[in-house]
Amino acid sequence: MLHSVIAAAAAEESHNPLLPEWYDIIWSSFIFIVILFFFWKLALPRMQKLLDDRAEAIEGNIAKADDAQRKAEAALEQYTAQLAAARVEAGQIREQARADGQQIVAELREQASSDAARIMATAKTQIEAEHQAAITSLRSEVGTLALDLASGVIGESLNDDARASAIVDRFLADIESSENTAPSAGKH
Numbered sequence: 001m002l003h004s005v006i007a008a009a010a011a012e013e014s015h016n017p018l019l020p021e022w023y024d025i026i027w028s029s030f031i032f033i034v035i036l037f038f039f040w041k042l043a044l045p046r047m048q049k050l051l052d053d054r055a056e057a058i059e060g061n062i063a064k065a066d067d068a069q070r071k072a073e074a075a076l077e078q079y080t081a082q083l084a085a086a087r088v089e090a091g092q093i094r095e096q097a098r099a100d101g102q103q104i105v106a107e108l109r110e111q112a113s114s115d116a117a118r119i120m121a122t123a124k125t126q127i128e129a130e131h132q133a134a135i136t137s138l139r140s141e142v143g144t145l146a147l148d149l150a151s152g153v154i155g156e157s158l159n160d161d162a163r164a165s166a167i168v169d170r171f172l173a174d175i176e177s178s179e180n181t182a183p184s185a186g187k188h
Helices: 004-013 022-154 163-188
Strands: none
Touching: 022 163
C-alpha cells in the first residue's frame, strides 16, 4: 500500500492543482463569451440608457435650480430697490410733515396774534366808549349837582338850559385845567 501511495503522490506531482484541465478552460471561455455577448447587447444598453436619463434629469434639475436662483436674486434686488425707495419716500413724507407742521404752527401763531390784536382793539374801543360814557354821565351828574348847589348859593333858579350848560362846561374846564397844571408844576 505504501507503494501505491507513493505512486499516487508521484502522479500528483506532475499535475499542478492550480491549473485547470484544458476542457475546463474551453467550456468556461465559451460560457464567458455567451454571457459577455448577452451582457453587451442587453444589460449594458439598458444601463447606459438609465445612466443617460439620470444625467439628463440631474442637468435639468441643475438648470431649474440655476433659473430659480437667478429669479430669487432678481427678486431680492427688486425688493432691495423697493425698500430703498420706500425709505426715501418715508424720509420725504417725514420732511413734508415737519414743514407742514411748522407752517401750521406759524399760521396758528399769526392767527392768534391777529385775534389778540383784534381783541385788544375791541377792548380799547369798548374801554374808550365806556370812558366817554362815564365822562358824559359824570358831567351830567356833576352839572346837575353844580347847578343845584349854585342855585342854592345864589338863591336863583338856574333853569335856563343853555346858560346852565355853559356854566357847567366852564366849571369842568376849570377843573381839568387845574388838574393838568398841578402835576406839571410838581415835575419841575
